[in-house]
Amino acid sequence: MKRICVTLLVLTIGTMSCRKFVEVEQPNQRQFKYTADFQLLLNNVSLFEISASLPMLSGDDINLETNTSLQNQLTNELQNVYTWAADYYTSDNSDAGWDQLFNQVYVCNQITTNVMGSINGTEAQKRSIYAEAQAQRAAxxxxxxxxxxxxxxxxxxxTDPGLPLLLSPDLFVPLNRASIQKVYDQIILDLTAALPxxxxxxxNNLHPGKAAGYALLARTYLSMQRYGEAADYAAKSLSIQHTLLDLKDYVNGAKPFPRRMDNPEVIMGKKVSKPGNIDLPLSTELLNKFTPEDLRYQLFTRSGSTFQPSFTGRGSYRDKLFFGDNVSAGVSVPEMMLIQAEGLARAGKKDxxxxxxxxxxQKRFLPAQYTALTAATSDEALRVVIDERRRELFGTGLRWLDQRRLSKEPALAETETRVFKGxxxxxxxxxxxxxPIPPKNIELNPEIIQNQR
Structure with a gap:
């Protein structure tokens, strides 16, 4: 079957239109027909909390130049990602990020197509589930x-090719790539329709509430470089959820750092894992943006000698504060504060x-060690905000998204250089x-055209 979702368990929802006298559930088989069934689909943490991990390797948060032993541990595919190669995969490989995210889209489409016709649920329950599926599809x-x-x-x-835009669970629709504009239009449409x-x-933060809906719109408009709208939606999200952790409470083991799903800063949980489950050294460029007093440096980084195998420099420790807790790349309170701040700086409101x-x-330093940052101009304030994004969001993969959008601004774009195996x-x-779009998916679906890189 030549489709995108090559690993998805095909649900049996399609049988719900059968004639009444043959609608008999067979032993050990389950049809999704009750309203509660569709909520259970959205409760699937192993599906809906997953996000893409490869940006952790693409971005300039890390650098392997002096660690040849770690270089040799990367698979061929991960080496290609790290060196921004023309191709990442062969037709024998799957791209887990592509597959997992389109699996989320497929399940969301099953829900939006069928939940309103489900039984044993109120209209309000059905509409709420429908809205959550819209928000997850948009994410x-x-x-x-x-x-x-x-x-x-x-x-x-x-006119630039975007993605196959799938809004129904039909496995046989054409997979031609809709334009980038149409994909963004659909993201915005889903979120604005879901928000009420x-x-x-x-x-728990697996499920999107209103704060998450506004936050996803803020991140969407940030990616589109529509900074005024991004700031406005970030402010709306913060009006609902604005709790910040005070990191002084967690240094030296004073209190256990909250797990991802218990963290009040996380607005909507999405986890990423280190590619290949390999600990990687942080770049000198990033580390130089911290002062030793910064509690993020103390809590979220460790000497390379801490990790197995050990390496030169320092690595991200975010996922090791709790064993196996992974890193959150979902929308968060700090990210919303920085999106709003960036919009304000770009609008000339530097103060x-x-x-x-x-x-x-102030929540990232001991009070006696904190000195407020200042900026003489709006351009200087903008650079302060972007540097703060690096300090606050490092090790999540979100830096890659910043590098992408900032590459379009001559004053902020940077040329990146890496030395890998000489x-x-x-x-x-x-x-x-x-x-690059995975070649395996293009071979199965020839209407999908490859990116020109």
Whole structure:
């Protein structure tokens, strides 16, 4: 069967239209027909909490130049990702990120297509489940479009190829790539339609509430470089959820750091794992942006001698504060504060932007060791915000999304260089800030055209 979702367990929802006298459930088989069944699908943590991990390897948070033993531990595919190669995979390999995110889309489509006709549920329950599926579909597409399509531009979005835009669970629809603009339009449509029906409070951060809906819109508009709208939606999200952890409470083991699903800073949980489950050294460029007093440096980084195998430098310790807890790349309170601050800085409101940055940073230092940051101009404030994003969000893969959008701004774009196994690789603005679509999927679905890189 030539389809995108090559690993998904095909659900039996399609049988719900059978004639009444043959609708008999067979032993050991389960049809999804009750409203509660569709909520159970959304409760699937192993499916819906997954996000893409490869950006952790693509971005400039890490550098392997002096660690040859770690270089040799990367698979061929991961080496290709790290060196921004023309191709990452052969037709014999699957791209887990692509498959997992499109699996989320498929299950969401099953829900939106069938939940309103389900039984033993109220209209309000059905509409709530429908809205949650819309938000989850939007979140999956937002990650996919930021990996497998070019950076959004106002001049190119209407014609640049985006993604197959799947809105129904039909396994045999054409998979031609819709434009980048159409994909973003659908993300925004899903989120704005879902928002009135999303709950104010959620049972846990796997499920999107109103704060998550606004936060996803903020991240969407940030990716589109529509910074005023991004800031507005970030502010709306923060009006609902704004709790910050005070890191001084967690240094030296004073209190156990909260797990991802218990962390009040996490607005919507999405986890990423270190590619190949290999601990990697942080780049000197990133580490130099910290001062030793920064509690993020103390809590979330460790000497390379701490890790197995050991390496030179320091590595990210976020996923090891609790064994096996992984890293959260979902929308969060600090990210919303920094999106709002960036929008303010770009709008010439440098003092308001710096006030937000300092509000966040005060929770990242001991009070006696903190000195507020200042900026003389809006451009200087903008650079402060971008540096703060690096310090606050490092090790999550979100830096890759920033590198993509900033590559379109000459004043902020950077040329990246890596030395890997004695060979120098360079990533210039406008170059390979788009992942290749897995060849396996193109061979199965020839209507999907490959990215030009």
């Amino acid at each position: 999956a597409y937002l990650t996919l479009i930021n990996l497998y399509a070019r950076v959004y531009t106002t001049t190119g979005a209407a 029906l999303l709950p104010d409070n959620v049972s 308001e932007a710096m006030a937000l940055v300092n509000q966040l940073r 060979v120098t690789y360079t990533l210039v603005p406008g170059d390979r800030y788009v992942y």
